[in-house]
Amino acid sequence: MSGEVQGDKTLQDALRRAGLRVTPQRMMVLAALAAGEGHMTADEIFDLVRREYPFLNRSTVYRTLDRLVELGLVAVTDLGEGVRQYELVGTQPHHHLVCQRCGETIELADEVLQPLRARLQEDYGFAARMDHFAIFGLCRACQPDGPTGG
Amino acid sequence: MSGEVQGDKTLQDALRRAGLRVTPQRMMVLAALAAGEGHMTADEIFDLVRREYPFLNRSTVYRTLDRLVELGLVAVTDLGEGVRQYELVGTQPHHHLVCQRCGETIELADEVLQPLRARLQEDYGFAARMDHFAIFGLCRACQPDGPTGG
DNA sequence: GTTGCAATTGCAACGAGTTGCTGAATCTAT
């Protein structure tokens, strides 16, 4: 990842504005996230960065990801696979319905969550951060027989 | 066992109906869940059961809890504390808003999630299992431009 | 009561993620 990725500067600024230091490790984690399309696990990021910088430590990756999530630059999601998925925020937000039986995941448009988000803000004064959400349950095929069936 | 709890029979039946065996370990895990009020971690359950039955293994607790969750008898929630919370389903379902900054948790009535649940069923044919949900974000006090200014 | 078989347990080893500590690096001010 020796190439400057579009947005590097922006991400650097975001770190600075939050009072965080800009370190090579952080930039490399960010670059890895930008290089990968969609979700990445911490380990995928770890491996990708280590191709160029083999001294990076696992805990650094995790700590960096935690900071980025706090900042709202990165979204974490537990899709129930035993590993968390990380993703740069900034693209179109989307979410997932995960079937607990067959494992299928259905993509969910963000607008479906808007009413809930609005209500939480109004009634509870709570700013829900649902950048990349996972909702568990049963997909159509795995449901017993619908509401009327048995 | 000294821990006969109201509902033991019902829970036994539920296991049987699901084709699962009724084992002392399972009943003890269930009894522990019934004894504890509200959420319990796997370790709390483990410790509680081991007071009477010191030979119980950790993995048995986890596997039992997994089965119970599959059956819908128990709800798991990750409140972001690094440990999962388990709770017997059957009481009034409730959920939590968790502030990522100060850690405060606000209880959320189940009815707030009904519209979302209904829409997921209608539009996606997906039966969301939200027994005990955690939604992360920022509470009123921790929001940059809150009512009292930032 | 005994038998047979599948489900379940315990064990040990593993994988993901976290934490306290110390030396190193970043940033600010000069």
Add this chain to the structure above:
DNA sequence: ATAGATTCAGCAACTCGTTGCAATTGCAAC
């Protein structure tokens, strides 16, 4: 460019949770 203050990286050890395997147990049929 340098010094000082403070954050951050790397390490190692730890916790929570999972998994493969062999021995055991629950349950139903005899």
